[in-house]
Amino acid sequence: MTFGKEPIKAAGSDHQDPGSNQSRISVPRPVPATERDTRLDVFRALCLLTIFINHVPGQYLEYLTHKNIGFSDSAEAFVLISGLAVGAAYGGKFVAGARLxxxxxxxxxxxxxxxxxxxxxxxxxxxxxxxALYFGRQDLIGEINIRPIVEQAEQGIVAMVLLGHQLGYNNILSLYAALFLMLPGILWLNVVGRWLLLALSAALWLAAGWFKLVPSNFLDEGYWFLNPWSWQFLFVIGILSMNHVRAGGRLPRHWLLIGVSAAYLTVSAFWVLFSWWNIDFSFGLPAVLTGFDKTFLSLTRLLHVLALAYLLAITPVISRLTRLENNHPLVMIGRHSLAVFIFGTILAMAGQVLLFVTGKNPIIGSLFVIAGIGLHFVYAYYLEWLKDVAVAKPLRAV
Structure with a gap:
């Protein structure tokens, strides 16, 4: 995948099919492996900030995120970006002698x-x-799937530790843990054959959605909110896209692909804005192909994030705007994504409690979110400062 006319990280040059009449994006030269492509960091930072905003529901900024004008949201974008990053980090290294x-x-x-x-x-x-204790609001225990743990403390603690019970808004990291457990097998299949990997990944996604194959919860009859057997397909697409670029491939810039992608994004925007959810176009097909389920990553959501990513990738101005310096605040947030995500999740949970005890006042919630966004930048600067201190100490010792 490319952004504009520039490659993502270690992209190389490629040949053009002599018989093709498609306009393609040229890739001028490989990016050295030591040079970090900040565009992924910038998009990752934007996803982290958007996730934080969406995790404090009931305030005005929530209506400004792109989940309100399309089928997918920042979770899909973040998983795709993670796949791209993993492809850049491990794609060319999983070779004999280094695999263990x-x-x-x-x-x-x-x-x-x-x-x-x-x-x-x-x-x-x-x-x-x-x-609940400080404000005397015991009804807080009924929020975000907490009550089963409180009512069945012994089983609840065991279930939470064994990933058999998940709290609301606390289910993304468990998905990533599962994806990284699967990653060696994914990269091995990538070595055996990329088309084989894509086919098996797609088959697992389809089977998981069709037959409802998903890790179960212990305390109730539910299951994981984000099914790893479904979401691995988007993760694999990201890995394969980056490997394609690293091998010298290019992303086709054809008017038909652009038109179809733009049309799909437009239809999805109208669908969400005008709440056309009662329209049935399933034709007897399984929900994974025609529904809008986030757990099983329905095709409608998958195509939306891919169409959006494609249009962003082929727009040169987006590439220029997102190629920022290493010391830019957005790059810092994206570079420390795990720590910042944990920080944002904890901050969002505090924001939910604040909104709950203030009668879900949207003004108070909006002010909290604005302050929280600022704290994200402060925390990223702090993490960068810690890293610089850690690097400077050995130098002083020498």
Whole structure:
């Protein structure tokens, strides 16, 4: 995938099919492996900020995010970007002799994500329980799927630790942990054959949606909000797209693709704005192909995020605007994505409690979100300062 006429990270040159009449984006030269492409960081930062805004429902800024004009939201965009980043980081390294070390590294990352998920879930419980005690609002315990844990404490704690119960707005990190557990197998299949990987990934996505294959919860009859067997398909698409670019491929810039993508985004915008949800176009097909389910990543949502990504990728002005310096605030947020996401999640949970005890006042909520966005930048600067201090200490010792 390319942004405008510039490659993402280690993109190389490519040949053009002599018989093709399609206009294609040229890739002038490879980007050195040591040069970080800040465009992914910028888009990741925008997703993180949007996720934070959407995780404090009931305030005005929520209506400004793109979930209000399309089928997908920042969760889909973030998973796609993560796939691109993983493809850039590991795509060319999963070779014989290095696979065991890389597999252990990926699984260590999965463990980090799991621990982060448990930590944010425990802090979320503390925030809501603290709000219930301090403000005398026991009804807070009924929010975001907390009550089953309170009513069945022994089973609830075990279920949460074993990923058998998820709190609302605390279900993305568990998805990422599952994806990183799957990542060595994904990269091995990528070595065997990229088309084989794409076909198997698509088959798993379809089967998961068709037959409702999804990790179950222990405390109730529900299941994971974000099904890893479904969302892995978008993750794999990101990896394959980046590998295509790294191998010298290019993204076709054809008027038909542009027109179809723009038309689909337009239709989805009208669909959401005018609430056309009662229109039935299923024709007896399974919901994964015709519905709008987020858990199983229905085709409507998948196509929306891909169409949006395609139009952003082929627009040169977007490429120029998002190629920022390494010390730009947005780049810093994107570079420290996990820590910033944890920070934003905890902040959003505090914001939910604040809105709850103030009668869901949208003005108070909006002011909180604006302040929270500012704190995201402050925290990113702090993390960057810590990194600089860590680098400077060995130098002083020498």
């Amino acid at each position: 070390a890389l597999t252990l590294k990926m699984w260590r990352r999965a463990l980090t994500l799991y621990v982060a998920h448990i930590m944010t879930s425990v802090v979320t419980l503390a925030i809501f329980a603290g709000g």
